[in-house]
Amino acid sequence: MGHKPLEGYRVVDLCVVWAGPFATMLLADLGAEVIKPENPFVFQPGTRGGMARPPQAVLNVAAAWSGGYPGNVPGPRPWNYCPTFVSLYRNKKSFTVDLRRPEGMDVLARLVARSDVVYENNATDTLEKLGITYDWLRRAREDIIFLRAPAYGSSGPYANARALGVHLEGVMGHSLLRGYHDAGPSENTAIYSGDYMAGTQGAFAVMAALWHREKTGEGQLIELAQAENAAAMFTQALMDYSLNRTIQPAIGNRDIFGHAPCGVYPALSPGTAATMEDRWVSIHVQGDAQWAALRRAMGNPPWAADPRFESIAARAANHDELDRYIGGWSAGLDDYEVMRRCQAAGVAAMPVLEASRMFDDPHLRARGFFRRQRLQDAGEHEYAGPMWRLPETPVEFAQPPVMFGEHNDHIYRELLGMDDTEIERLRAAGHIATAYDPSVP
Amino acid sequence: MQAFDDVVVLDLTHHIVGPYATRLLAAYGADVIKVEPPGGDIARRLPPFRQPRAGDVPRADGSAPPRQRHGAPVTAGGEPTTRDHDQSLETSGLFLYLNTDKRSVVLDLRSALARDALRRLAERADIVVENHAPGTLDRLGCGWDFFHAVKPSLSLISISNFGQDGPYRDFKASDLVMYGFAGEMYSMGSTDREPVKMAGTAALFESGSAAAVAATGALFASRRFGIGQHVDVSIAETHAGGVDRRHATAIAYQFSGRRTLRASGSGSGMPQGIYPCADGFVDFTNAGGRPERVADMIGEQWARDPRYLDRLSRLNADIVDEWNAHFIPWCLERTKREVWAEARRARVMCGPLFSMEDIFTDAHFRDRGFWHTVQHPVMGEVEMPGRPFIMARGGWQVRRPAPLLGQHTSEVFHDAGMSDAEIEALSITDAAHAEQEAR
Numbered sequence: 001m002g003h004k005p006l007e008g009y010r011v012v013d014l015c016v017v018w019a020g021p022f023a024t025m026l027l028a029d030l031g032a033e034v035i036k037p038e039n040p041f042v043f044q045p046g047t048r049g050g051m052a053r054p055p056q057a058v059l060n061v062a063a064a065w066s067g068g069y070p071g072n073v074p075g076p077r078p079w080n081y082c083p084t085f086v087s088l089y090r091n092k093k094s095f096t097v098d099l100r101r102p103e104g105m106d107v108l109a110r111l112v113a114r115s116d117v118v119y120e121n122n123a124t125d126t127l128e129k130l131g132i133t134y135d136w137l138r139r140a141r142e143d144i145i146f147l148r149a150p151a152y153g154s155s156g157p158y159a160n161a162r163a164l165g166v167h168l169e170g171v172m173g174h175s176l177l178r179g180y181h182d183a184g185p186s187e188n189t190a191i192y193s194g195d196y197m198a199g200t201q202g203a204f205a206v207m208a209a210l211w212h213r214e215k216t217g218e219g220q221l222i223e224l225a226q227a228e229n230a231a232a233m234f235t236q237a238l239m240d241y242s243l244n245r246t247i248q249p250a251i252g253n254r255d256i257f258g259h260a261p262c263g264v265y266p267a268l269s270p271g272t273a274a275t276m277e278d279r280w281v282s283i284h285v286q287g288d289a290q291w292a293a294l295r296r297a298m299g300n301p302p303w304a305a306d307p308r309f310e311s312i313a314a315r316a317a318n319h320d321e322l323d324r325y326i327g328g329w330s331a332g333l334d335d336y337e338v339m340r341r342c343q344a345a346g347v348a349a350m351p352v353l354e355a356s357r358m359f360d361d362p363h364l365r366a367r368g369f370f371r372r373q374r375l376q377d378a379g380e381h382e383y384a385g386p387m388w389r390l391p392e393t394p395v396e397f398a399q400p401p402v403m404f405g406e407h408n409d410h411i412y413r414e415l416l417g418m419d420d421t422e423i424e425r426l427r428a429a430g431h432i433a434t435a436y437d438p439s440v441p
Numbered sequence: 442m443q444a445f446d447d448v449v450v451l452d453l454t455h456h457i458v459g460p461y462a463t464r465l466l467a468a469y470g471a472d473v474i475k476v477e478p479p480g481g482d483i484a485r486r487l488p489p490f491r492q493p494r495a496g497d498v499p500r501a502d503g504s505a506p507p508r509q510r511h512g513a514p515v516t517a518g519g520e521p522t523t524r525d526h527d528q529s530l531e532t533s534g535l536f537l538y539l540n541t542d543k544r545s546v547v548l549d550l551r552s553a554l555a556r557d558a559l560r561r562l563a564e565r566a567d568i569v570v571e572n573h574a575p576g577t578l579d580r581l582g583c584g585w586d587f588f589h590a591v592k593p594s595l596s597l598i599s600i601s602n603f604g605q606d607g608p609y610r611d612f613k614a615s616d617l618v619m620y621g622f623a624g625e626m627y628s629m630g631s632t633d634r635e636p637v638k639m640a641g642t643a644a645l646f647e648s649g650s651a652a653a654v655a656a657t658g659a660l661f662a663s664r665r666f667g668i669g670q671h672v673d674v675s676i677a678e679t680h681a682g683g684v685d686r687r688h689a690t691a692i693a694y695q696f697s698g699r700r701t702l703r704a705s706g707s708g709s710g711m712p713q714g715i716y717p718c719a720d721g722f723v724d725f726t727n728a729g730g731r732p733e734r735v736a737d738m739i740g741e742q743w744a745r746d747p748r749y750l751d752r753l754s755r756l757n758a759d760i761v762d763e764w765n766a767h768f769i770p771w772c773l774e775r776t777k778r779e780v781w782a783e784a785r786r787a788r789v790m791c792g793p794l795f796s797m798e799d800i801f802t803d804a805h806f807r808d809r810g811f812w813h814t815v816q817h818p819v820m821g822e823v824e825m826p827g828r829p830f831i832m833a834r835g836g837w838q839v840r841r842p843a844p845l846l847g848q849h850t851s852e853v854f855h856d857a858g859m860s861d862a863e864i865e866a867l868s869i870t871d872a873a874h875a876e877q878e879a880r
Contacts, residue, residue: 005661068693083693167792177640224830239534240489241797276700348613352621355690384688388655392670
C-alpha cells in the first residue's frame with residue numbers, strides 16, 4: 001500500500017453535528033487515523049440523526065436528507081443509518097465510553113496520550129463540564145493540538161449562543177443576501193454552507209498546526225469561530241460595505257458582477273416540483289460574445305435582436321423580460337439538450353440536478369466519482385465520492401460509515417493495551433457497548 | 442514565525458477559487474508567488490471597487506483619475522514600484538481580499554523566456570497551484586510534465602470546473618452553473634418557483650477552501666515522502682461530495698428512494714424557520730427540538746401548555762399553527778437583538794438576520810478582532826475580514842496588502858538568481874506580446 005499524506009497522525013474526534021465531523025472526515029481521507037469516542041448514555045442530536053430511536057412518524061415528516069433511512073424504516077440500529085451521519089463518517093473508527101464518569105475520562109486520557117490532535121465543535125461549555133480543557137489534554141500529551149470550533153468564538157457576548165450553520169450564516173449576512181430578489185428572507189430554505197467552510201478550514205488548520213509541530217515540537221490550541229470563518233464566502237458584500245458603505249441586495253440567481261442573462265430556466269419536465277420531477281437549467285452568459293453565442297444556440301430568434309438586449313447594461317435592465325424569452329425556448333427542451341447546445345456554443349449552462357439524477361450523469365460516471373460501500377443491515381449502496389484526486393496518495397473508502405462502537409475491541413485491547421479483566425470491568429459498567437442505552441430515546 | 446513560513450507556493454491561479462486556496466496558505470506564512478499575465482488577474486477587474494470619497498487626494502498633475510471598466514475611479518496614492526502601471530487595476534475589494542500577502546510577478550507564459558523564468562521559480566517551490574482550463578498549461582509547454590521534470594517531489598494542483606478528464610472537461614461554468622449541477626441547489630427555494638442559489642459567489646469560496654485542503658495534503662506527501670503528484674480538483678466534485686446536504690440527499694435517495702423536495706423555509710415546528718420581528722428577522726431553524734428551553738425563552742404562561750411540550754402532539758399541524766399564532770406576536774414585540782438575547786439566555790438555537798452594516802458595527806466581532814486594517818498604496822486604509830481561525834502559535838498575520846500588478850517581478854526574479862538583463866528581457870517580451878495582442 002502506498003503512502004497517505006497524513007498517515008501516522010491520530011485524531012480524537014469529539015465532534016457533533018456536521019462542521020466538525022466534516023473536518024475530521026477530510027483528515028481521515030488524507031490518511032489520519034480518526035477515532036470517535038461515543039457515549040452510550042448520551043445522544044447528541046444532529047450527529048447520528050435527530051434521535052437515537054426515531055419513531056417512524058418522525059422519519060416520515062423529516063426532509064429526505066435527514067429522514068431517508070434505508071428502506072424508509074428506523075431499522076434495528078437506527079443510529080447507524082441517518083443520511084447526514086453516513087455521509088460524514090467513512091474512514092473513521094468508533095468506540096464507546098461514558099465520559100461523565102472518572103474511569104471514562106481515564107480512558108480518554110490514555111487515548112489522548114497516544115494522539116496528535118483533539119478536534120471538537122460542541123457548544124462552548126460542553127467539554128468544560130466534562131473537565132476536558134486544553135490544560136487537561138496537555139497533561140495527557142504535552143504537544144497535543146486541540147482545535148475548538150465554537151459558533152462565535154470563546155469570548156464576547158455571543159460566546160454561549162447555540163447555533164447550527166444556518167443560524168450563524170444569518171448572523172454573517174447570508175440569509176439577507178440570498179434567496180429570490182422579490183421575496184422576503186423567510187422564504188429561504190435552510191442551508192448549511194457555513195459547515196462546509198468550517199469543515200474544510202478546520203482540516204486545513206489542523207494541518208497547519210501539524211506542520212508547525214513538525215518544525216518546532218510545539219502543540220497548540222486553535223480556535224475557529226465558525227461565524228468568522230464563514231464570512232469569507234460573502235467577501236464581495238463585506239468589502240462593498242467596508243469600502244463604500246454600500247449594502248448589497250439579494251439578487252437571487254443573477255450575476256453579482258452584473259453580467260446578463262444569468263438565471264435558472266425551465267426545461268422539459270417529466271413531472272412537477274411536488275413529485276420532484278421538475279427540471280431546470282442554469283445559463284450564465286458572460287460578455288457580449290457569449291450573448292451572441294447563446295443567440296446562435298437558440299437558433300437566432302427574432303426577439304433576441306431587440307436593441308433592449310444589445311449590451312450588458314441593456315440586458316441587465318430588461319432581465320425579467322429576457323428571462324421570459326429564454327425560458328420560452330428552454331421549456332421545450334430536455335435540460336441536457338439545453339446544456340449541449342449552449343456548451344457547444346461556448347456558453348456556461350448545466351442542468352440543475354435533483355440529487356438522484358447525479359447517479360445517471362455521464363460525466364460523473366466517466367470520472368468514476370461514486371464509491372460503493374456496504375453498511376451492516378443496510379446493504380451496499382453508491383455514495384458521493386471524495387472531494388479531490390491525489391493520484392499518488394489516493395483517497396480510499398477503506399472503512400464504511402462507522403457503526404456505533406465498531407472498534408471497541410481494537411481501541412481497548414490493541415491501542416490502549418487493556419487486558420480482559422479491565423475490559424470486562426468497563427463493559428459491565430456500561431462503557432463498552434454497540435447500542436445506546438435503552439434509556440436514550 | 443508562521444506555520445507555513447518554510448513553504449513556497451508558485452501560484453498560477455486567477456479569479457476566485459484558486460486565489461482563495463492560495464490566500465489561505467499565504468495567510469499562515471507561505472511565500473505565495475502570484476504569476477499574472479501582462480493584463481493581470483481578471484479579479485482585478487471585478488467589483489466591488491473602492492469608490493471615490495470626499496477627502497481623496499487629487500492626482501499631482503491635476504488629471505482625472507483613471508476609470509475602472511465598471512466605472513470606479515481610483516484615488517491617488519503610492520506609485521507601483523516596477524513599471525508603468527494602470528492604477529485602475531488596483532481598486533477591487535475582491536482582489537484585495539483574495540490576494541493579501543502574496544507577491545505578484547508578471548509573466549507572459551507564451552514566450553520561451555518566460556518558461557525559463559517559470560522553471561527558476563518552480564525549482565524553489567514546494568507546490569504549484571493553477572486553475573487554467575484543462576490542457577492550457579500543456580499547450581503552453583508548462584503543464585504537469587514540465588513541472589515534474591523540474592523536480593519530482595513537486596506537486597501540481599490543478600483546479601478546474603469539471604476535472605482534468607471526462608466528457609465535460611472543457612465545459613464553461615460559473616458559481617451558479619456549478620452549484621446547480623453539483624450542489625444542493627435543486628431543493629433550495631419555493632416549490633412553485635425555480636431553484637435559487639447561494640449569495641454572491643459563495644459556492645466558489647467553498648471550493649477554494651476545499652482546494653486548500655487538497656493542496657496542503659499534497660504538501661505533506663511531498664515533504665514527508667518525497668511524493669510529487671498532479672492533483673485534480675474538480676469544482677463540481679467539491680460540491681457533489683460536500684457537507685451542505687448534497688452528499689446526504691444523494692445517499693438518502695440510495696437508501697430510501699426519497700428525493701428532497703424544494704420547499705420554502707425548513708418545515709414546520711415550534712419554532713422552525715425564519716420569523717419576522719420588530720426590526721427584521723430571526724432564524725429558529727431546528728430550535729423546536731428543545732421544547733423546555735423554548736418555553737423558558739418565551740417566559741410566558743401559554744408556552745408551558747402541555748400540548749406544546751409533548752413529543753407526539755407537537756407533530757400535529759393544528760397545534761403547531763396555534764403555537765405559532767402565539768409566537769409570532771412575541772417576536773414582533775422584540776428587536777432581533779432582543780430575541781437573540783432571550784434565546785441565548787435560554788440556550789435556544791437562534792440567529793438574527795444581520796445586514797452588512799449590522800456586522801460591520803457589531804461590538805462582538807470588533808472586540809474579537811474580526812476586522813483587520815491594511816494600508817494599500819492605491820486604496821489607502823482598508824478594513825477587511827481578518828483571520829479565519831486563531832492559532833496560538835505560528836498563526837495568521839498580514840505581512841503585506843495584495844500586490845500591485847507586477848510589484849515584485851524584479852525582487853522575485855533576483856531572488857531566483859536572474860540578472861537585471863534577464864529580467865529586463867522578460868518585460869520586453871511581455872510588451873511585444875501585448876503589442877501583438879493589440880494588433
